[in-house]
Amino acid sequence: MPAATAVKPDSTLRGAVEPAREAALAVAEGDAVGEHLGMEMVEERLATHYFACTAPAYRGWRWAVSVSRVARSKAVTVCEANLVPGDGALLSPEWVPYAARLAPGDLGPGDVTPFVEDDPLLEPGFEATGDEDVDAVALWELGLGRPRVLSAEGRDVAAQRWYDGENGPSAPVATKAPMPCSSCGFLVPMAGALRSVFGVCANAWSPSDGRVVSLDHGCGAHSEVDLEAPAPERVSPPILDDFELDPT
Numbered sequence: 001m002p003a004a005t006a007v008k009p010d011s012t013l014r015g016a017v018e019p020a021r022e023a024a025l026a027v028a029e030g031d032a033v034g035e036h037l038g039m040e041m042v043e044e045r046l047a048t049h050y051f052a053c054t055a056p057a058y059r060g061w062r063w064a065v066s067v068s069r070v071a072r073s074k075a076v077t078v079c080e081a082n083l084v085p086g087d088g089a090l091l092s093p094e095w096v097p098y099a100a101r102l103a104p105g106d107l108g109p110g111d112v113t114p115f116v117e118d119d120p121l122l123e124p125g126f127e128a129t130g131d132e133d134v135d136a137v138a139l140w141e142l143g144l145g146r147p148r149v150l151s152a153e154g155r156d157v158a159a160q161r162w163y164d165g166e167n168g169p170s171a172p173v174a175t176k177a178p179m180p181c182s183s184c185g186f187l188v189p190m191a192g193a194l195r196s197v198f199g200v201c202a203n204a205w206s207p208s209d210g211r212v213v214s215l216d217h218g219c220g221a222h223s224e225v226d227l228e229a230p231a232p233e234r235v236s237p238p239i240l241d242d243f244e245l246d247p248t
Contacts, residue, residue: 013047013067014039016076020049020065023078029055033063045069046079053083060089121154155193162198167208169216177218178225185223187213 017036024033034052041047051063066079085091102113124147150158162168169175181187186203189195190212197215201208205221 007041007044009041010045010047010069012069012074013041013045013076016067017049019076019078020067020081021051023065023081024051024063027081028053028063032058037062042066045071050086058083058089060086062086119148119154121151121157122148123151123154124148159194159197162212163214167201167211167213167217169214171217173207173219174217177220177222179222180216180218181213181222182215183222183224184218186221187215 017039021033021036025031032053032055034054037050037052039047039049046066046068049065049067051065053059053061053063055061061083062085063081064084065081067076068079069076107113164170174180181199181201184203186201186206187199188202189199198212199215201211201213203209203221203223206219208217208219
């Protein structure tokens, strides 16, 4: 690939500092145009002058004013003037597509997530024959129900998220628990491939009640632990002394 040819300097455009400044002042609010920062040739007979922006809300930004001229003419034309970021300019956060903005806990009553056709976390719930209509009809007639189920990747992602979360072994309540969930009578085992790692807590006294917990999770409401009961409190009855007078 041939090297780019350097743009020939243009003394006429280089000298058009004041017309460029007037163009920046015309679009700036108040006196927000500062010192001239230099000029850059863009193409032949097309250049950009830069001025400092003195507006407090745009620190590090610069006014960029494009100027040009036609061949064999000394008349300079202003093309456009706008703000551009410079070194140290405060920029907006990187754009995140709407489909990627949803976070756990964001879904509220009435909200609906969009359908993801090629979701890597799901796979067809049946062995495809190649005819989607035939497969779908056979699926529903057999009562198998769901057209898609968790894929191996989907199970791994969910399992890792649960294991690393507040119902896994590293949660503060688990590190101080006397015994793990695997030996608790309130643990409801899960079905399928996740059974060897997770279950569901059914203890109303546990902070994990109704949630998926890892077998090595735990809490103080374990069914098989106990603590020494304190001695019953005894309060001596009051003694009335009729022979003692209280001075007043």
